[in-house]
Amino acid sequence: MKFKGLFFLCIVMIYGVSLHAQEPTVPVFPKLGKSDTIRVASTNDNGVMIPWMQLNEVNIYAARIWKSPAEQAAYNRLRYNVLKVMPYALFAKRRYEQLEQDLAKTSEKKEQKQLVKQCDKEIKDMFNREIKELTITQGQILTKLIDREVGRTTYDIVKQTKGGFAAFSYQIVARVVGHNLKSTYDPNTDRDIESIIRTSGFYQ
Template sequence: MKLKGLIILFIVMIFSVSLKAQENSNPIFPKMGKTDTIRVTSTNDNGVMIPWMQLNEVSIYAARIWKSPQEQAAFNRLRYNVLKVMPYALFAKRRYEQLERDLLTAPEKKDQKNLVKQCDKEIKDMFNREIKDLTITQGQILTKLIDREVGRTTYDIVKQTKGGFAAFSYQIIARVVGHNLKSTYDKDEDRDIESIIRSSGFYQ
């Protein structure tokens, strides 16, 4: 009797597994409505297809409480300066990324030098038009933001594109007027700047 019972139990287990396999082989899809025209990803959950789609990241910020009117005024000045120079940092990012792509498709050193010169000219033209009028504080913020966007300091970029001597020379000039081309960006140290950027709409 015991052997017969084990055999029956074994058959039942096989039968149930077979049924489950059949259920999974014919998944159940949700019914489509007349206006359901957007294709989305779905996941098979025990034979039932569950549609889902990835949503964009949503940042929630609490209302900031200021310790004093002076602190709020300082933050407002910082916000103005960040929004002033952020477009230049984004331009540097796009232009530098474009230069790297162009250099990969230009095996000849002569062509590479021409690409670097063209990039340098575009940045200099923008400098002569707009960046030269930035304040010392705005320039300091800009060097930090370039490191944030490009992932490399302004000093490293100049060193790669124009050589170590040029980077050294530019750094000396920058230090005279209160800048540091080696400035790096730290999300914790520069949390106010990060907060301003995240709430500014530049990445929407």
């Protein structure tokens, strides 16, 4: 009888402990200060609510040391050229993304051709106003930046929107004046251009 009573007592104790373990803990929030008016996210860490907020990425660049005045002058020219053509690359990116969205909304071939024609007209108008005045070096940088922003070379974009023959014809003309529509962008090879873009404020 004593053994049964002891056994029953152990069962009750174990059951009581398990019930206590299953009781939800009330999260403890930090005390608010006088000026704490900004709502932030929080994480429950063993019953203690820890507030947190996501911060923007901060890039730190060391001051560059030039080997010679000529090297610094070359970098300054590159910076000027990159800043000159970067807005055109961003325009191409936005316009091409808009074209893809518009094409996805319709399955009618006639309407799709009209959308491509309108996009082509806008880019040509910009070309006639400003891009035709670019130097060969600026044009070469622009083709690289279009690949960087759009994820496709200028040749691929022309081929998709105008067809393979048009892309081939444009490439021949481009090669005559020193351009290459198939130019690709490599942030490692083109690290000076990448550094200029990241420190220029285009993505703030």
